Every structure is written in C-alpha cells, then in structure tokens.
Amino acid sequence: MSTSSRTLGRRQFLQTAGGLGALGLAGFLGACSGGGNATGNGAGGAGSTATLRMAWWGGAARHDKKNAIIDLYLEQHPELTFNREFAEWSGYWERFATQSAGRNLPDIVGMTEQQVGDYVDLLADLQPFVDDGTLDLSGFEQIYIDGGTVDGKLCMVFLGGTMPSLITNSGMLEAAGVDAAASVDWTHEDLREAAQAVSAAGDGSQWGIQDGGGDAGAFHSFLLQRDTRLFVDGQLGYTVDHLTEWLELWDALRRDGALPPFDVQSEFAGAPFEDTMLARGMVGMVIANHNHMPILQPHVDSDLLLARPPVVEGGEPATIVTGTYVAIAENSQHAEIAADFLNFYVNDPEAIRLFRAEYGTLPAQEQVDLIIDEVDDPMRRALDYAAAVTDFAVIDIPRPVGGLEAVQTIPTANEAVALGQSPADAAATYHAQAADLISS
Amino acid sequence: MTASLVLAFTDYRLIDTPSWIGLDNFVRMFTMDPRFWPAVLVTLIYVFVGVPLQLTVAFTLAVLLDRGIRGLSWYRAVFYLPSLLGGSVAVALLWRKVFGRDGLFNAVLVPLGFEPMSWIGNPDTALLTLIALLMWQFGSPMIIFLAGLRQIPQEIYDAAAVDGVGRIGRLVRITLPLLSPVTFFNLVLQIVAAFQAFTPAYIVSGGTGGPADSTLFYTLHLYDQGFRFLNMGYASAMAWLLVLVIGGFTAANFLASKHWVHYGD
Numbered sequence: 001m002s003t004s005s006r007t008l009g010r011r012q013f014l015q016t017a018g019g020l021g022a023l024g025l026a027g028f029l030g031a032c033s034g035g036g037n038a039t040g041n042g043a044g045g046a047g048s049t050a051t052l053r054m055a056w057w058g059g060a061a062r063h064d065k066k067n068a069i070i071d072l073y074l075e076q077h078p079e080l081t082f083n084r085e086f087a088e089w090s091g092y093w094e095r096f097a098t099q100s101a102g103r104n105l106p107d108i109v110g111m112t113e114q115q116v117g118d119y120v121d122l123l124a125d126l127q128p129f130v131d132d133g134t135l136d137l138s139g140f141e142q143i144y145i146d147g148g149t150v151d152g153k154l155c156m157v158f159l160g161g162t163m164p165s166l167i168t169n170s171g172m173l174e175a176a177g178v179d180a181a182a183s184v185d186w187t188h189e190d191l192r193e194a195a196q197a198v199s200a201a202g203d204g205s206q207w208g209i210q211d212g213g214g215d216a217g218a219f220h221s222f223l224l225q226r227d228t229r230l231f232v233d234g235q236l237g238y239t240v241d242h243l244t245e246w247l248e249l250w251d252a253l254r255r256d257g258a259l260p261p262f263d264v265q266s267e268f269a270g271a272p273f274e275d276t277m278l279a280r281g282m283v284g285m286v287i288a289n290h291n292h293m294p295i296l297q298p299h300v301d302s303d304l305l306l307a308r309p310p311v312v313e314g315g316e317p318a319t320i321v322t323g324t325y326v327a328i329a330e331n332s333q334h335a336e337i338a339a340d341f342l343n344f345y346v347n348d349p350e351a352i353r354l355f356r357a358e359y360g361t362l363p364a365q366e367q368v369d370l371i372i373d374e375v376d377d378p379m380r381r382a383l384d385y386a387a388a389v390t391d392f393a394v395i396d397i398p399r400p401v402g403g404l405e406a407v408q409t410i411p412t413a414n415e416a417v418a419l420g421q422s423p424a425d426a427a428a429t430y431h432a433q434a435a436d437l438i439s440s
Numbered sequence: 441m442t443a444s445l446v447l448a449f450t451d452y453r454l455i456d457t458p459s460w461i462g463l464d465n466f467v468r469m470f471t472m473d474p475r476f477w478p479a480v481l482v483t484l485i486y487v488f489v490g491v492p493l494q495l496t497v498a499f500t501l502a503v504l505l506d507r508g509i510r511g512l513s514w515y516r517a518v519f520y521l522p523s524l525l526g527g528s529v530a531v532a533l534l535w536r537k538v539f540g541r542d543g544l545f546n547a548v549l550v551p552l553g554f555e556p557m558s559w560i561g562n563p564d565t566a567l568l569t570l571i572a573l574l575m576w577q578f579g580s581p582m583i584i585f586l587a588g589l590r591q592i593p594q595e596i597y598d599a600a601a602v603d604g605v606g607r608i609g610r611l612v613r614i615t616l617p618l619l620s621p622v623t624f625f626n627l628v629l630q631i632v633a634a635f636q637a638f639t640p641a642y643i644v645s646g647g648t649g650g651p652a653d654s655t656l657f658y659t660l661h662l663y664d665q666g667f668r669f670l671n672m673g674y675a676s677a678m679a680w681l682l683v684l685v686i687g688g689f690t691a692a693n694f695l696a697s698k699h700w701v702h703y704g705d
Contacts, residue, residue, distance in 0.1 A: 090647060090668070093667070093668070094667040094668075097454050097455075097666075097667055097670055097672075098454075100454060100455045101454045101455060101672070118453070118455060118670060119455065121455070122455060262561070262562070262563075262651070263541070263557050263558035263559075263561035263562040263651070264541055264558055264561055265561065266558070266560075266561040266562075266563075266650055266651035266652075267536075267540055267541060267558040267560055267561030268561075269646060269648070269650065269651075270645075270646025270647070270648065271646075401453070402669075404668070404669055405668075405669040412652075412653075415650070415651065415652045416652070419563065419652055433474060436472075
C-alpha cells in the first residue's frame with residue numbers, strides 16, 4: 001500500500017476505508033464506507049498473500065465492467081487484494097509516463113500499439129507464462145498474438161480491436177434518396193455523391209459526412225489500399241504524394257459542400273458521443289472506430305449501419321485494426337499471479353460475458369460464440385461487421401519513437417487545407433515535419 | 441525543481457536515461473519547433489489583451505459597488521462567484537455551450553441578423569472566447585480594488601468637491617493615483633496567473649489547442665511535449681524559459697512601477 005496514496009481514487013478510498021473498518025480500527029469509518037458500493041475485495045484479512053495493482057483507462061461503464069471481472073476473480077482467490085487505478089485516456093497516459101520514470105508501474109496495465117514502442121522495455125515477456133500453461137492463448141487468431149509481439153517479444157495480450165469504418169445514419173440517407181445498405185460496397189466517389197445528396201437534402205444545417213481527412217486511422221486504411229502503412233521499418237511509410245492524394249479526396253468533398261464548415265467541424269471534433277454531429281443529426285455519416293457504433297446508436301432514431309472505408313480508385317478494400325491490449329509490468333513482484341489473472345480475463349466464460357465486446361473485435365471465435373446470443377442488436381451488428389471484414393483487416397504495428405507526435409501532423413495538415421492551403425503545399429510541409437519528428 | 445533545471449539541458453524521453461545535449465533543446469525551441477512561436481504569440485495576446493480588460497472590468501465594478509448601494513455584500517458575493525469557478529473544468533465546458541454554434545451568444549446575435557457561427561470553432565475568434573472567460577473572472581481583483589477604495593479617506597474627496605473638482609476629475613486625480621499600489625498588485629498577480637493559464641484552453645479545445653492551434657497556450661504545448669510525447673527534457677527547458685519570462689515581466693513591472701505607483705505615506 002506504500003504507493004497507493006499517490007493515486008488514491010474514490011473507489012480506492014472506499015476500499016481503504018472499508019479495510020480499516022474491517023480491522024475494527026474505527027467503527028464509524030466502516031459505516032461511512034458501507035454506504036458506498038464497496039467492491040467486495042476488502043478481503044485482505046489474515047490469509048492475504050499479495051496485493052496487486054491494476055490500471056486502465058475508460059469511462060464509468062468500463063470501470064464497472066473491469067471491477068466486476070476483478071471481483072469475480074477475487075471470489076476464487078480471497079487471499080489476494082487488487083488496487084485499481086483508473087482514469088480517462090489522457091490522464092491515464094500522463095500517470096503512466098510518470099510511473100514509468102519512477103519504475104513504479106502497476107502490475108497489470110492497459111496498452112496499445114501507439115505507445116508500446118516507447119514502453120516495451122518496461123513490460124514483462126509473457127512467453128514463459130504461455131509456455132508453462134499459466135496463460136492460455138490457444139484460441140486466439142494468430143494476427144492478434146502477432147499484434148502483441150514487439151521485436152519478437154510477446155509483451156501484451158489483445159483484448160479487442162477497433163477499425164475505422166463508415167458509420168451511416170440509414171434514415172438520413174434514405175430521406176436524401178441514398179441507398180444506405182449499399183454503403184458496404186462504396187468507392188470514394190460513391191461516398192462523395194451520397195454525402196453531397198445528404199447536404200442538399202437539408203436546409204443548410206445538415207451535411208453529408210463529418211470531415212474525416214484528419215482521422216489518422218482512416219488515412220492508415222487508405223495507405224493500406226496503396227500498399228503501404230503509416231510507418232515502415234521505423235520510418236514514415238507514406239510519401240508526400242500519398243498525403244496529397246488523401247487531402248485532395250477530402251478537399252473535393254469540402255468544395256462540394258458535403259462537409260460541415262470548418263468552425264462547426266472543429267467545435268464538435270472532441271465532443272462526447274451523445275454530443276457528436278452524428279448523434280445530433282447534423283451529419284448523415286462519419287468515419288469512426290466501429291466499436292463506437294453501438295455507443296452512438298441509442299442517440300439516433302434510425303439504424304446506424306457499418307461499412308468498410310470506401311475504396312479509392314485503383315485500390316482494394318482494406319482496413320486497419322487498432323488494438324487495445326493488457327500487459328504486465330517488468331517491475332511486478334507478482335507477475336505469475338498477474339498472468340493467471342490475464343488468463344482468467346481472456347478465457348473465463350463469465351469474465352468474457354461481463355466484458356463482452358467493449359473494445360471491439362474479439363481475438364478468439366470462442367469469445368464471440370459465448371456472447372453473440374446475449375448481446376443487443378447494435379452490438380451484434382458490430383460483431384457481424386467485424387466478421388465480414390476479416391479477410392482484408394490488417395493489424396496495426398507498434399509505432400517508432402516519435403510516432404505519436406508525427407501522426408498528429410495529419411489532422412494539422414487537413415486543417416490547413418480546410419483553411420485554404422493547397423493539398424500539395426500542406427502535404428509537403430507536414431510530411432517533412434512528420435519525417436523530422438521520427439528521425440530526431 | 442533543480443532536477444528539472446538539469447533536465448532542461450538533456451534529451452530525456454522519460455523512460456530512458458537522460459543524455460546531456462547542452463543548449464539543443466533551446467535551439468530546437470527557437471529555430472525548429474513549428475508550434476513554439478505560434479504558442480508564444482497566443483499566450484502573449486492572451487496575457488496582454490486579457491489582463492488589462494479583466495482589470496478594467498474589475499475596477500469599474502469596484503468603483504460602482506463602492507457607492508454604498510443597498511445589498512452590497514450580496515452583489516460582492518455574486519460578482520466574486522465566477523472567480524471561484526473561473527478556471528474550472530465545469531466552467532470551461534459551459535463556455536463551449538455559450539460560444540458554440542447553438543450557444544447562448546448566437547441565440548442573441550442571430551435574431552439580430554448575424555450569420556450563425558461557432559465562436560469556439562473559428563480560429564479567428566476562439567482565443568477571444570478564452571479572453572472573455574478571463575474577463576469574466578474579475579471577482580478576485582475586484583474585491584482587492586474594493587478594499588483599496590475603502591482605504592481612500594473620504595475627506596480627500598470632500599475637499600476636492602469643495603474645490604469644485606468634478607466626478608471625472610476626482611476619479612483621475614484622486615482615485616487612480618491613490619489606488620495605484622493596489623492596481624500594481626493586481627496587475628502583477630494576474631499577469632503571472634495568465635501566463636500559467638492551462639485549464640481553459642485544455643478543456644475548451646479538447647486538449648488540442650485547436651482550432652488550427654489558435655488556442656495553443658504555451659503551457660498546453662509544454663504539457664503535450666512532456667506528458668503526451670514524453671519529451672521531458674524539452675518540456676523542462678520550456679518550463680524554465682517560462683519561469684524566466686514571467687520573472688522578466690514581473691521585474692519590468694516593478695521597474696516601471698516607480699513611474700506610476702504612488703505609495704501614500
């Protein structure tokens with residue numbers, strides 16, 4: 001418990017208070033904590049053999065699911081204690097950075113391929129646990145095991161994946177005379193015509209599609225169609241021409257009035273789900289991670305449909321899969337227990353039912369089979385979509401040092417074009433900037 | 441803090457061992473970082489437009505409230521409230537609602553014939569909304585002004601009135617000079633605070649400093665570099681430059697104060 005004071009969350013406070021109460025140190029403290037939704041792991045007690053720390057990011061719904069899974073695990077292991085540290089996305093990584101510097105990472109941490117390049121040395125090698133049977137990944141599709149392998153070291157376990165996809169509001173498209181169901185086979189030209197039609201059908205405050213030119217995932221899927229990636233061999237994988245072509249595709253939509261004006265676009269850029277332009281009925285389509293669809297659906301009256309990113313001229317369908325992973329810190333004193341917990345997390349039927357497809361695509365067919373009959377309709381559509389695009393889905397790879405900052409130049413370049421710079425000029429400037437960030 | 445001073449001269453990616461690179465961080469800042477100078481400009485505009493406006497509002501209201509109107513303490517409390525809420529997350533979120541396309545501000549303007557636009561989404565006006573937010577936090581300097589006004593002896597005003605000095609004359613010849621130490625105090629305090637402002641831009645722009653970097657405060661860029669991109673050596677260098685700049689402006693303020701601040705004794 002020596003470090004918990006640095007990161008004491010409300011729930012931890014309740015737990016700590018609950019623990020104190022159990023020890024009989026102060027009866028009234030126990031009464032205070034009893035009022036909260038005590039999470040059932042005040043079980044420290046006499047047989048306590050280990051205290052583990054686990055950290056993740058997310059919103060309230062996700063915290064509840066993670067807590068439920070941990071509590072389920074602790075029912076089988078009453079001798080253990082789990083301290084839970086959670087935050088929203090940016091707060092999580094801020095804390096992660098400082099904990100890394102202090103070599104004080106929690107035993108179990110959330111990870112993605114965006115950051116793992118920076119942190120791989122601080123993560124435990126999981127292969128020994130796979131070899132001795134502690135961690136059973138035998139049901140996993142190979143690409144998801146590969147996704148967690150960095151420089152030959154299996155350092156993270158895939159929990160779920162998202163793909164940048166075209167989400168369409170079928171009602172709005174139909175009202176504009178567009179066949180929404182056909183969007184699964186669209187080319188970029190089809191998208192342009194449809195978006196234009198949706199804009200035209202409105203009274204000036206409705207547009208075809210949210211500006212996706214700054215979406216790095218969508219750009220990445222475009223690059224796959226051009227047989228390259230964001231990064232290849234630790235360097236930028238795309239050329240100025242690639243970026244120019246991409247920016248031009250979106251600028252054409254912009255000139256046609258298919259995109260919202262710049263000020264509207266930027267106002268809603270970082271909006272929470274219920275406040276996005278799609279949820280408010282301001283746009284008919286958006287390019288977003290496919291696991292956002294079930295979250296957006298309650299805010300939209302008509303069905304939201306999922307389609308792969310539109311195919312560009314001369315390209316083949318392709319989509320990038322960005323993973324959410326879990327890893328064990330190298331500095332963990334309880335790596336074996338942590339590995340056993342991870343095994344429980346990805347294999348126990350009850351745990352899988354609790355978490356469902358919160359992170360999107362699942363790594364094992366067994367997991368899908370377990371939940372497919374229990375999920376609601378939007379979630380089933382998302383799972384069906386993931387199954388339908390397997391053939392051309394490509395898993396993302398760890399980014400080189402500086403990659404996170406380099407990717408940031410893509411939305412900046414798109415903004416520059418939206419504000420009047422020519423796509424070619426913007427591409428030249430921001431490609432150079434990105435290349436600079438990777439090499440420096 | 442000492443450690444961060446040393447780190448300012450290193451390449452420190454937070455998880456690796458720092459390596460000494462001399463002045464490279466500062467060279468990069470001044471010559472290579474494409475977002476550095478824009479961030480400096482945004483911050484300077486925020487400080488040197490926002491703070492004088494904020495103090496003007498605070499001073500005006502303090503003078504009005506000093507007239508001994510009924511329910512003064514109630515007004516004082518109400519006017520102070522925004523300062524308490526000021527830079528908080530909730531207010532920054534509220535600001536999005538006020539200056540958004542469907543916001544309160546447009547609800548007033550559009551019926552008057554203005555085209556609807558998003559004030560926080562437009563790079564030309566986004567910083568102005570943050571300056572408006574700063575002005576709105578006039579409560580704390582206003583309370584200090586009020587306390588200062590109470591210190592000015594009524595006899596001086598009475599004497600001036602007898603001599604036939606008008607209302608404006610009394611304000612310019614008596615109130616402003618005798619209040620100057622308090623004005624100076626407020627100025628120094630608010631300039632330092634404005635240089636360090638972070639939350640408003642972070643929340644209103646969703647952490648990006650957008651649109652198009654128009655609200656990229658120096659502190660926001662520093663935070664990005666340190667905690668998002670892990671360039672902790674560079675971030676330390678930026679932080680120390682900020683310390684020096686704030687120190688420089690404060691010193692300049694003190695030097696200039698000799699010419700306009702009157703300590704009555």
